[in-house]
Amino acid sequence: MTMKLYGDPGSGSLRRVTTAAKIMGVELERVKVDLFKGESQTDEFKSRFNPHGLTPVLVDGDTVLYEAAAINLYLADKVNSPLAGKTKEERFQVLKWMFWSGEQWRIFFTTVFDERVGKTVMGLPQDEAVVAFAEGKIRAAAKVLDEHLKNREFMVGNALTLADIDVAAPFSQIDRSKPPLREFPNLMAWQDNLLKTVPAWAETKEEVDNRFDTFLSSAGVEL
Numbered sequence: 001m002t003m004k005l006y007g008d009p010g011s012g013s014l015r016r017v018t019t020a021a022k023i024m025g026v027e028l029e030r031v032k033v034d035l036f037k038g039e040s041q042t043d044e045f046k047s048r049f050n051p052h053g054l055t056p057v058l059v060d061g062d063t064v065l066y067e068a069a070a071i072n073l074y075l076a077d078k079v080n081s082p083l084a085g086k087t088k089e090e091r092f093q094v095l096k097w098m099f100w101s102g103e104q105w106r107i108f109f110t111t112v113f114d115e116r117v118g119k120t121v122m123g124l125p126q127d128e129a130v131v132a133f134a135e136g137k138i139r140a141a142a143k144v145l146d147e148h149l150k151n152r153e154f155m156v157g158n159a160l161t162l163a164d165i166d167v168a169a170p171f172s173q174i175d176r177s178k179p180p181l182r183e184f185p186n187l188m189a190w191q192d193n194l195l196k197t198v199p200a201w202a203e204t205k206e207e208v209d210n211r212f213d214t215f216l217s218s219a220g221v222e223l
C-alpha cells in the first residue's frame with residue numbers, strides 16, 4: 001500500500017519531506033490539508049493524525065508519524081538512503097544538524113513568519129519586540145552557519161543530506177517573511193547552489209511559491 005503524506009503545498013515543513021522523497025525515489029500519495037482553511041486544527045485531524053494540529057503527517061499502514069525530521073529519517077531508513085549520511089560519523093553529524101535546526105534555527109523563522117505573514121493575512125498588527133527577539137536569534141545562529149559553510153557545498157560531507165534539507169527549510173519563505181538571511185554571503189551561496197544542483201529542491205520551491213502567490217492574490221494581501 002502506498003504511504004500517504006498529509007500537508008499543504010505551501011508548507012516549508014511539507015517541502016522537507018517532498019524533497020527528500022523525490023530524491024530517494026519514494027512514492028507517496030499526497031493528501032492536501034488546507035492550512036489556510038484551518039483543516040489541521042479540527043478535532044478529527046488532531047485525534048487521527050497529530051494532537052498539535054500540525055503537518056506534515058505520514059501514514060504507512062498502522063504507523064502514523066508527525067515531525068518532518070522523523071518522517072525523513074523513517075523514509076531514509078526504509079530505503080537505506082545515503083541522505084541520512086554514508087558513514088556512522090556522517091550519520092551523527094547529520095543528526096546533530098537536524099536536532100540543532102529544530103531547536104536553534106527553524107523555530108525563530110516560524111515566529112517571524114507568524115508575525116509578518118500570518119498576522120498580515122489576519123489583519124492584525126505585528127509585535128515588533130517579538131520580531132526583534134527572533135531576528136536576533138536568527139542572526140546569532142546564521143553567523144555560525146555562515147562560518148561553517150565557508151568553502152563547503154553541503155552541511156555534512158561532500159553530498160546532500162537531510163541536514164541540508166532541514167537547515168535550508170527557512171529559505172522556503174524568505175521572500176514573504178523576509179528574515180535577515182541575505183546578510184550572510186556563504187549561507188546565500190550554499191542556498192543558491194542547492195537550488196541549481198538539486199532539481200527536487202528547485203521543484204518544491206516552485207510548488208510552495210505558487211501556492212502562496214495564488215492564496216495571497218485571491219485574499220488581496222500584499223506583504
Ligand SMILES: N[C@@H](CCC(=O)N[C@@H](CS)C(=O)NCC(=O)O)C(=O)O
Pocket residue numbers: 011012013014035038040041053054055056066067068069
Ligand atoms: N516541527 C514541525 C513543524 C510543523 C509545522 O509547523 N507545520 C505547519 C506548516 S509549515 C502547520 O502545519 N501549521 C498548521 C497550523 O498552525 O494550523 C515539523 O517539523 O514537522
